Amino acid sequence: MARMPPEPPGGEITPEALHQRRREFLKNTALFAGTAAAMGAGLVRLIGGGRSAAVAVAPEPLGSGAPPLPAASAGGAILRPSRFDTDEPKTSFEDVTHYNNYYELGLSKSDPAESGALIRPRPWAIKVSGEVKKPMLLDLDTILGWFPLEERVYRMRCVEAWSMVIPWLGFPLGDLIKRLEPTSRAKYVTFTTLNDPGQLPGQRRKVLDWPYVEGLRIDEATHPLAMLAVGLYGKSLLGQNGAPIRLVVPWKYGFKGIKSIVEIRLTEEQPKATWNESAPTEYGFFANVNPKVDHPRWSQASERRIGELRRRPTLPFNGYAAEVASLYAGMDLEDHF
Amino acid sequence: MKPSSSNAATPLLFPKGPLPWLKPAVFVGSLVPLVSLAVGVARGTLGANVVAEGLNRLGLLALIFLVASLACTPLQTLTARAWPIKIRKMLGLYAFFYAALHLSTYAIFDQSLDLKAIFADIVKRPFILVGFTAFVLLVPLAITSTAKMLKRIGFAWWKRLHRLAYVAGALGVIHFFLRVKKDTTEPLIYAGILGILFAIRIAAWVVKRRKSARPA
Numbered sequence: 015m016a017r018m019p020p021e022p023p024g025g026e027i028t029p030e031a032l033h034q035r036r037r038e039f040l041k042n043t044a045l046f047a048g049t050a051a052a053m054g055a056g057l058v059r060l061i062g063g064g065r066s067a068a069v070a071v072a073p074e075p076l077g078s079g080a081p082p083l084p085a086a087s088a089g090g091a092i093l094r095p096s097r098f099d100t101d102e103p104k105t106s107f108e109d110v111t112h113y114n115n116y117y118e119l120g121l122s123k124s125d126p127a128e129s130g131a132l133i134r135p136r137p138w139a140i141k142v143s144g145e146v147k148k149p150m151l152l153d154l155d156t157i158l159g160w161f162p163l164e165e166r167v168y169r170m171r172c173v174e175a176w177s178m179v180i181p182w183l184g185f186p187l188g189d190l191i192k193r194l195e196p197t198s199r200a201k202y203v204t205f206t207t208l209n210d211p212g213q214l215p216g217q218r219r220k221v222l223d224w225p226y227v228e229g230l231r232i233d234e235a236t237h238p239l240a241m242l243a244v245g246l247y248g249k250s251l252l253g254q255n256g257a258p259i260r261l262v263v264p265w266k267y268g269f270k271g272i273k274s275i276v277e278i279r280l281t282e283e284q285p286k287a288t289w290n291e292s293a294p295t296e297y298g299f300f301a302n303v304n305p306k307v308d309h310p311r312w313s314q315a316s317e318r319r320i321g322e323l324r325r326r327p328t329l330p331f332n333g334y335a336a337e338v339a340s341l342y343a344g345m346d347l348e349d350h351f
Numbered sequence: 352m353k354p355s356s357s358n359a360a361t362p363l364l365f366p367k368g369p370l371p372w373l374k375p376a377v378f379v380g381s382l383v384p385l386v387s388l389a390v391g392v393a394r395g396t397l398g399a400n401v402v403a404e405g406l407n408r409l410g411l412l413a414l415i416f417l418v419a420s421l422a423c424t425p426l427q428t429l430t431a432r433a434w435p436i437k438i439r440k441m442l443g444l445y446a447f448f449y450a451a452l453h454l455s456t457y458a459i460f461d462q463s464l465d466l467k468a469i470f471a472d473i474v475k476r477p478f479i480l481v482g483f484t485a486f487v488l489l490v491p492l493a494i495t496s497t498a499k500m501l502k503r504i505g506f507a508w509w510k511r512l513h514r515l516a517y518v519a520g521a522l523g524v525i526h527f528f529l530r531v532k533k534d535t536t537e538p539l540i541y542a543g544i545l546g547i548l549f550a551i552r553i554a555a556w557v558v559k560r561r562k563s564a565r566p567a
Contacts, residue, residue: 045462060415
């Protein structure tokens with residue numbers, strides 16, 4: 015503030031002019047503060063800043079939401095380590111469960127964690143249909159009684175060029191398929207997500223053609239790396255991660271890992287996979303991780319591991335080339351991306 | 352009691368003239384999202400992919416300010432009030448400011464300042480090319496935003512040059528549109544607002560022409 019001139023005589027009474035100025039000052043200050051605050055709050059809201067702050071203060075102790083594993087799993091014990099484990103540092107449970115793409119639970123990365131609890135994981139039945147010896151409706155706990163649970167630490171590479179390392183719990187998909195006794199005409203396996211806007215409110219908006227469908231060639235599906243996961247970090251899957259059962263195919267982009275599966279169908283024809291149907295030039299049916307085949311709108315040459323600041327190079331087949339490259343021998347992977 | 356010796360003849364913080372609080376309020380209010388972003392980074396509340404979240408927010412802020420600055424003239428046309436014009440320049444400069452932060456975040460954190468990779472990205476990817484072009488268009492507008500520059504260029508040319516803001520706004524919306532994976536609602540909202548603003552300008556221009564074309 016500037017130096018003041020000598021004070022006016024008759025100092026006990028506030029002069030009229032000063033009184034007016036003070037009122038004016040207070041009015042201006044109030045208008046300034048109100049406008050600045052409203053504008054700031056509006057902008058923060060517009061860019062979605064209010065929401066993540068709310069998530070941060072929400073009292074949600076880590077992992078407490080995840081139910082323990084079902085006792086039904088064969089033998090009860092968990093097999094580990096797996097020969098496929100990566101020894102890279104695991105992505106934190108917090109990040110694995112709060113940074114998700116599950117459009118049926120909302121379009122932003124933080125939405126699925128907020129509404130994941132809407133999924134009711136039990137009772138859960140899976141319809142087995144198509145080219146199998148005996149089509150049937152299988153209870154999930156029955157399936158879990160057939161196989162011991164294994165922990166497998168896999169890399170997960172999203173098509174959006176970020177990645178995680180996740181300790182999944184589950185069993186090899188091939189073991190289930192063998193048990194279903196496919197006929198000789200079974201060339202593909204089709205998976206379908208639950209179709210219920212009550213549990214998956216995102217399905218009220220037709221962002222994609224619900225229910226979500228994904229598929230694998232049968233030799234991919236029976237590859238020992240492909241698994242059906244029912245848990246991660248030693249606990250049952252939370253809704254946002256695809257409770258109660260999901261596909262994990264670590265050499266493919268994450269969107270192949272269909273969540274909350276209610277139907278497994280064996281077919282002679284290649285299934286119409288949801289993202290592939292929605293944007294065939296951007297998302298291939300195979301969707302093998304390939305640093306040489308860019309997404310039309312962004313590069314796939316590198317990725318950001320969640321929790322790290324710098325990008326790292328993306329590996330062919332997400333680092334699983336030694337295991338799976340032979341599945342695609344003779345195929346042009348630029349055409350069949 | 353003696354009156355406090357302050358307050359007597361100070362300008363009391365606010366400049367003279369109508370709505371003296373407006374510009375300071377817009378100046379401070381426009382910085383709030385940056386502060387909230389910085390607080391988010393410091394407290395780790397921006398989610399797992401901090402760089403992506405920061406990029407998204409800064410880019411969206413650039414677009415919001417660009418659209419807001421473009422809304423000033425139509426708003427003045429509709430309301431016949433002067434205040435939107437008073438904050439137009441500041442909004443435009445904030446658009447440039449946030450666009451520059453958005454681009455720097457991309458260059459530094461997303462590409463680790465690998466200029467070769469950045470160049471390849473710009474040339475190869477329409478989505479990045481479009482965004483980069485929008486930024487480049489904003490540079491001369493920011494440089495010529497001062498009264499001195501306006502005088503030097505002359506108002507007619509200055510006005511023509513600053514129509515580039517509309518091109519930059521359209522490119523910004525396209526950049527946003529190309530970026531989203533599936534849900535195009537938000538970019539479409541901005542496209543719609545931009546379209547309405549442009550329509551108001553055209554309508555105002557047509558009305559003005561008709562009036563002046565009428566015989567006296």
